[in-house]
Every structure is written in structure tokens, then in C-alpha cells.
Amino acid sequence: MTQTELDDLRKEYEDVVAVNDFSLTLADGEFLVLLGPSGCGKSTTLRMTAGLEDSTSGDIVVDGERVNDRAPAERDFAMVFQEVALYPHMTVRKNISSPLRAAGVDSGTIEDRVERTARMLDIEGLLDRKPGELSGGQQQRVAIGRALVREPRAFLLDEPFSKLDQKLRTGLQKELKRLQDQTGVTTMFVTHDQEEAMVLADRIAIMNEGRLQQVDTPETVYRKPANRFVADFIGNPVMNFFDVTADDGTLCLEGVPHPDAPSAVPNGAASMAARPEDADLVPAVDASADRHLTVEVDLVEMRGSTTYLICDFDGREVTFTQSSDIGAEGDRLALDFDFDAVNFFDERGDLIERTSEQNVQSTR
Ligand SMILES: Nc1ncnc2c1ncn2[C@@H]1O[C@H](COP(=O)(O)OP(=O)(O)OP(=O)(O)O)[C@@H](O)[C@H]1O
Ligand SMILES: [Mg+2]
Secondary structure, eight states, X not given: OOOEEEEEEEEEOSSOEEXXXXXXXXXXXOEEEEEOSTTSSHHHHHHHHHTSSOOSEEXXXXXXXXXXXXXXXXXXXXXXXXXXOOOTTSOHHHHHHHHHHHTTOOHHHHXXXXXXXXXXXXXXXXXXXXXXXXXXXXXHHXXXXXXXXXXXXXXXXXXXXXXXOHHHHHHHHHHHHHHHHHHOOEEEEEESOHHHHHHHOSEXXXXXXXXXXXXXXXXXXXXXXXXXXXXXXXXXXXXXXXEEEEETTEEEETTEEETTSOSSOOTTOOEEEEOGGGEEEEEGGGSOGGGSXXXXXXXXXXXXXXXXXXXXXXXXXXXXXXXXXXXXXXXEEEEEEOTTTOEEEXXXXXXXXXXXXXXXXXXX
16 A cells, blocks of 8 residues: 655745645555646656655655655655666666666566566567667666566656657557556656546646646546636647626627526636537528627648537637538538536636536526
């Protein structure tokens, strides 16, 4: 059992607050992904957890014990970074076994563990090669093997796949996910790539400017983003935002009343956010123009199995999923929103939780 608690963790450099009052508990066996834009404090958080960086204040508690003053080796977390640092003169076998040899583990156990780790990572055939004779993806697998072989309390990874091409990345993501399922080692993985986060995570912790914005399952951060920052950061194509007012309980979107919308517009709603799939685009002639927002199709973009319509709404770009075959460049279409799926945010940009009563009313 390893439970890691970060409690009010803070890191100040001379003139920057890199991490600001960050609190989070990693459950035993959890795969947590730390996600956010460049410079938001992900690596600093990971490095403080590992013990490679002192915190300005706050506690790091592992299984009930405060470990702030413990050296990285004593914390027993294994780390993998973007830059693979293997010993070039040693074989893969020697590289993987190096932490065990340093710990004085007997040679029979070492052999067993190296073989098992190599099998999990599918690098058994490479054990007698040197790093210079391996591809980038193979080197990264060896680095992961070297971290895993110790059977550490937790696994900390900082953008380990970001230098690899897309195909290799996808392959290694799957392998890492499978490996983590098998071993059950608590894992903290840093990335700025939301798709990588979605694929890997049990929970995603989203940071911005040093602060934690939301910690939740991939589905919840996608469906119920805690604030506009998360809404905007997660999802590709991005969310579409519309100004909201409530006129006598009737929803007005960009000044256009929508009597079919939820009768109880959440109090204080200032904007509505719709994912590309949260509206049907229908020919404008079929919709009453005074009850629907209309857009003009600028571009039809096919991305594999999904086609997006990139549209102009009042000089702004909005993107929706094409339903059936409706929509060619230059067409004028009306937006028919799924009001159960959209989200409302208040003036500060925080999500307004809708009660089930409001949801019931919205389906009437
Ligand atoms: N040694 C340092 N001295 C001063 N400022 C630093 C130092 N290390 C990091 N910072 C600053 O702290 C902030 C957070 O940096 P951090 O490396 O944690 O970001 P990150 O989220 O990992 O970004 P990236 O995705 O680019 O790796 C940044 O503003 C960075 O400039
Ligand atoms: Mg970083």
C-alpha cells in the first residue's frame, strides 16, 4: 500500500511562484496524470515529490510519514525523464539491473527480475545490446525497465515519450498502461499533451499557473470541466463558448431567446460551453431564425471517422461535428443544441453545477 499525499505544496523561485498551494492525494495503485500548459509547474511538482527539489512550504506525506527531509533514494520512487540517460558502455541487461546491483540484491534475484521486466516490455531480444544500438523507443523502454525493476513504491515520469514519433508514442502508452495495470504501482505521469493524458489516466490533475484546477476522471474533465480554463484546455477541437443571459427564466444565447432550452437557466450563468458534438447543425431554412443561432460554414474538415464543420458565428470561429451529410462550405446552418450536454459557467468562469431538477426541467 502506498498512498502519497501532497499537502499545500508550494515552490517559489526568486520572482516566480512555480507551484501554488497544491494539494492532492494519490491513491494506492492509481495512475495519475499531471496535465497543463508549458511552465504551469508540472515538473516542479513531480520533482518536489521525488525529492529532487526542496519545497518552499507544504508537506509530502507517504503512507502517513512526512518525507520532505528524506533524500530521493530513501523515498524509493523510481523516475523516468524525457531525456533518456542510460549508461552507454553497459549492455541493456546491465543498465536494467544497475539499481538492483547498487542495492546489493543477490545475483539470482537480479537475473529473475531483469528477465521478467524485459518480458513485460518486450525487449528480451535486446538484453545484450548497448544503448547505441537501439532505437529511441527501445531506449525509452529500457529506461522504463530500469525504473520498474526495483519494484518501487511509486513511479514518477516526466514527459517520457515526448521526443518519440506518434506511432511509437501510441505503442509505448499502451504498454505503460498495461504494465501499470499488471504491477499496480502508483504512478504520477507528467505531460502537456491532453490526448496522452486521456489515454493513460485513472485521474487527470490539471494545472495552470502553478495552481491545481481540477482532479477527476478523463470523462468528467471532458464532460464537466470545473472552470473555463479546463473547458478550453481539454478537447480537440476546442469548446465553443456563447454569452448567456436569462430573460424571465428563458435562456438567451448571444441575445437570441431559446424557449426550448432549460426553463431554469442556472442562476448567475454568464456563458455556455458546447463541445463540437453538443449541437446538431440543421439547414437554416428549417429552423426559425429568431429562435436559433445561425452560422456560416467556412471549412469542412475530415479527421478520420469524424468530420467537423468550422463555421463563422458573428466573426468568431466555432466548430461542430457534422451530423449526416448536412453542411458544405458557404452554407448557412442553425445550431440545435443538446441542452443536457452543454455546460454553464458563471462570471468568474467557474462551472455552475446543475441540479437534477434543472436537468429534468430541461428535458420537458
Ligand atoms: N530553477 C528555476 N529557477 C527559476 N525558475 C524556475 C526554475 N525551474 C522552473 N522555474 C519556473 O517555474 C515555473 C514552472 O516550471 P516547470 O518546469 O515546473 O513547468 P512545466 O509545467 O514542467 O513546463 P513544461 O511543460 O514546459 O516542462 C516556470 O515559470 C519556470 O520558468
Ligand atoms: Mg516540465
